[in-house]
Amino acid sequence: MRQLRQSIAAAVAVSIVAAGCGADLPDEGEGRSPIAYTQRARLVDVEFIPFVSTELWIVGLAERPGDPHLYGIAQQGQVVRVDPPTPDQVADGRLDEVQLDVVLDLTDQVGAGGEEGLIGLAFDPTGTFAYVHYSRASDYHSVISEFEVAGDGSLVAASERELFVVEQFAQAHNGGQLLFGPDGYLYLSFGDGSAVTDTARQALDYASPLGKILRIDPRPNGDAAYSIPPDNPAVAFDGADPRIWARGLRNPYSFSFDSLTGDLWVADVGQGTWEEINYAPAVDG
Numbered sequence: 001m002r003q004l005r006q007s008i009a010a011a012v013a014v015s016i017v018a019a020g021c022g023a024d025l026p027d028e029g030e031g032r033s034p035i036a037y038t039q040r041a042r043l044v045d046v047e048f049i050p051f052v053s054t055e056l057w058i059v060g061l062a063e064r065p066g067d068p069h070l071y072g073i074a075q076q077g078q079v080v081r082v083d084p085p086t087p088d089q090v091a092d093g094r095l096d097e098v099q100l101d102v103v104l105d106l107t108d109q110v111g112a113g114g115e116e117g118l119i120g121l122a123f124d125p126t127g128t129f130a131y132v133h134y135s136r137a138s139d140y141h142s143v144i145s146e147f148e149v150a151g152d153g154s155l156v157a158a159s160e161r162e163l164f165v166v167e168q169f170a171q172a173h174n175g176g177q178l179l180f181g182p183d184g185y186l187y188l189s190f191g192d193g194s195a196v197t198d199t200a201r202q203a204l205d206y207a208s209p210l211g212k213i214l215r216i217d218p219r220p221n222g223d224a225a226y227s228i229p230p231d232n233p234a235v236a237f238d239g240a241d242p243r244i245w246a247r248g249l250r251n252p253y254s255f256s257f258d259s260l261t262g263d264l265w266v267a268d269v270g271q272g273t274w275e276e277i278n279y280a281p282a283v284d285g
Contacts, residue, residue: 056080057117060176060254064123064130067153071103075117077110077134078102081153104130104147104155111137115191115251119176122186123149124219130155131178131186131218135168142166142174144188146218163218163225166209169193177254181215182262182282185229188214189266191251197271203248206240213252213266215245246280258282 056074064071072080083099110118112135120133130147144166148159168174175189192203192211203211220227228235234244251269258265262282270276 057112059117059119060121062121062123064149064153065125065127067127069153071121071123072100073118073121075119076112077105077107077118079104079118079121079130079132079155101154103153104132104157106132106134106157109134109137111135111140115174116140119174119253120178120188122178122180124186125180125184129219131163133176133178133188135174136165141168142190144178161225163216166190175252177252179255179257181257181264183229184217185215186218186226187245187255187264188216189249189252189255190214191253191269192249203250206234206237206244206247209241209243211247211249212241212244213246213249213255214241214243216243246278249278250276252278 056072056078057076058072058080059075060073062071062073068084070082070084072082074080079102081101081103085095085098089095089097106118112118116135118132118134120131122131123129124131128149130149132145132147134143134145135141136143142165144163146159146161146163147155147157150156174193175191177187177189179187181187190210190212202208205211215229215232217227217229228242232242232245234240234247235242246266249266249268250271252266253269255264255266257263264280264282266278266280268276268278
């Protein structure tokens, strides 16, 4: 692992972790996402965390179960482990003493810039596997890969196992978030793939993974790269991508599960005037 020199600033993070959800697809003619809309809001815990501010373009943070460290997602292609600051370091404002270690470096295979690069990271519930979403340097298509996590918390670069690739048509609206739900499945967000406006209507196309949240089992039995949960709503539609869990999204760059209810909240990037928050209530059973 490579240690970085850095400056640290205080930042605010909101952490929302899970408990069980699902949603039904609309009728074919509705042209709507299965995500429902609501004005309801909930109180969540907010805490101050150390944040990298110089050498790396940090676009997200991830937690590994049973690990006190935070893992920063650097757009250039690195995953950075951040030591938790001591109470004295926080009290005295000595956050520049917090150690950062690069635990995975994919810069040679990641195309970074604009809205692309290494843009997603999630650890499985056991903490033994990590999943990343990155833009492939050769063509900027989105790659979803798995890495083994070593005992020291580093990600084993040589263990990369590619799950699938999503073809991108523009260097924007690629989405990025990965997150394990309370059901143990991996949820993945993809934007509509357009530069500005989804004129191709990819987000409503059941055959396309773009403009969607997908849901898979990344560790299936047998030789398959992954498997499809049998209760995915798109499974019932002929010709649909069976990975689809929600559709009709523009660029769902981030989402999170409510730790109290299991509800899913999705931040969908707007265009000129409006940003959008979508809400998908948990479904019992």
